[in-house]
Amino acid sequence: MKAYNIMIVFGITVIVIIGGVMGFPIAKMFVGIPDYDIRVDAVIDEQEITPIGQVLIQNTGSKPLTEVKIDFGEGEKMELGTLDVRDRMILTPPYNNKMESVTVSADHHISVNKEYRNENLQH
Incomplete structure (x- = not known):
């Protein structure tokens, strides 16, 4: 059961890291921060x-x-x-x-x- 919990935590951590790296450019599209202002x-x-x-x-x-x-x-x-x-x-x-x-x-x-x-x- 412990190995299963470790894999879940690892999977969630990877998803959060990828979301953080990829999320800023995607969030910028929704928030509307201009490139030059x-x-x-x-x-x-x-x-x-x-x-x-x-x-x-x-x-x-x-x-x-x-x-x-x-x-x-x-x-x-x-x-x-x-x-x-x-x-x-x-x-x-x-x-x-x-x-x-x-x-x-x-x-x-x-x-x-x-x-x-x-x-x-x-x-």
């Missing part, structure tokens, strides 16, 4: 004497984003390179930037334009 949030912290801007950029897709670039406006641009899956970065606009809007672009036709929003970041 990006989240951009632009905030002005009004707490300080001089307002400080912050731009959050996060890869929310299931594949790395390449040729990521940010345009702060007023001719201020920066090349960021590759952003791996789930990676994020927070950038500060150049000094004396009007902080009206920011555009982040990447390969695979990714382009997001966000206006800055005011928020008190210190609690």
Whole structure:
């Protein structure tokens, strides 16, 4: 009877492992995670004497984003390179930037334009 229990546990373990390996791509089809997607949030912290801007950029897709670039406006641009899956970065606009809007672009036709929003970041 013990050999039978061991074979059942082994079989279930193999099925779980195969399901875990194969399940992620299948689950991605049902959940709908895009291959290439990006989240951009632009905030002005009004707490300080001089307002400080912050731009959050996060890869929310299931594949790395390449040729990521940010345009702060007023001719201020920066090349960021590759952003791996789930990676994020927070950038500060150049000094004396009007902080009206920011555009982040990447390969695979990714382009997001966000206006800055005011928020008190210190609690």
